[in-house]
Amino acid sequence: MIQINFPHLDQPIELVKGKCNVLVVENNPIYSKVIYSIYNHQDEYFKIFDENNKLLKAKEIVTIFHPLAFDFNEKSIKTLFYNRIINQINMEVEEKQSLENNFRSLVNQLVELVDENNNLDVAYNDDLDFKNFFKSIDLSINQTIQSSIFEKIQLIINILDELAAEKLLIFTNLNIFLSNQEYLYMMEQINLNNQTVLIIESSRYTLENIPYYYLDTDFFLDESMVKLD
Known part of the structure; x- marks a missing residue:
C-alpha cells in the first residue's frame, strides 16, 4: 500500500x-x-x-x-538494462561459454596481427567483461x-x-x-x-x-x- x-x-x-x-x-x-x-x-x-x-x-x-x-540511456536506466542482459546471459550457460570463446578468439586474432606487424611485446586480457563490452559497442x-x-x-x-x-x-x-x-x-x-x-x-x-x-x-x-x- x-x-x-x-x-x-x-x-x-x-x-x-x-x-x-x-x-x-x-x-x-x-x-x-x-x-x-x-x-x-x-x-x-x-x-x-x-x-x-x-x-x-x-x-x-x-x-x-x-x-x-x-x-x-541515462546512467541509471542503462545500468538496469545492462544488468538485465547480464543476468539473462548468466542463465544461458552454453551461450555464455560461446560468447566468451568467440571473444577470446577475436582477442587472439588481434594480438597475432599486432605481433606480425610490430616488434613489440604486448600484454592483454582475454577475459570478457560483459558490461565493459556493452559500453565499447555502445549498446543502448x-x-x-x-x-x-x-x-x-x-x-x-x-x-x-x-x-x-x-x-x-x-x-x-x-x-x-x-x-x-x-x-x-x-x-x-x-x-x-x-x-x-x-x-x-x-x-x-x-x-x-x-x-x-x-x-x-x-x-x-x-x-x-x-x-x-
Whole structure:
C-alpha cells in the first residue's frame, strides 16, 4: 500500500496498487509546491509513504516531469538494462561459454596481427567483461522508433516495467500531451502491466470518463469519480 499526503488534505489518499491513479490539483500555488516537493526529495511538503508509514526512498520512486526529455540511456536506466542482459546471459550457460570463446578468439586474432606487424611485446586480457563490452559497442535502447509523444510515453511505461524495480512511477501534466482516447489507452496499459502509477494534473482537461481525485481551488477533495478498482 502506498499513500500520499500534503497540506490541505483532510486525510491521506491511498493509491490503488498495480493501477493508474490520477490526482488533479487546480490551485496553481499548491500544484507548484507539490511538483517542487517531488523534484526536491529533501522537501517534505508532499509525502509518499508505505503501509508502515515510512517515507519512500528516492530510489523507490521514478518521476517523469516531461516525457520528451526522458533519456532511456541515462546512467541509471542503462545500468538496469545492462544488468538485465547480464543476468539473462548468466542463465544461458552454453551461450555464455560461446560468447566468451568467440571473444577470446577475436582477442587472439588481434594480438597475432599486432605481433606480425610490430616488434613489440604486448600484454592483454582475454577475459570478457560483459558490461565493459556493452559500453565499447555502445549498446543502448533505440530512442528513434517513436513517432509521437503518445508512443514515447508508452515506451517509457513499458521500459520501466521491464527494467526498473520502483514502487511508484509518477508523471506530471500528461493531459496536455494526450487526447482523451490516448489517456484511456495509457491507463489500460498501466493496469495490464500491474504498475502503481500516480499522474498529477493541474486541470481536468481531456479527463472525461476517467476516474480521478480532484482537489478544487477551495481545497475540497472530490472522490465521486474514483472507481479505480
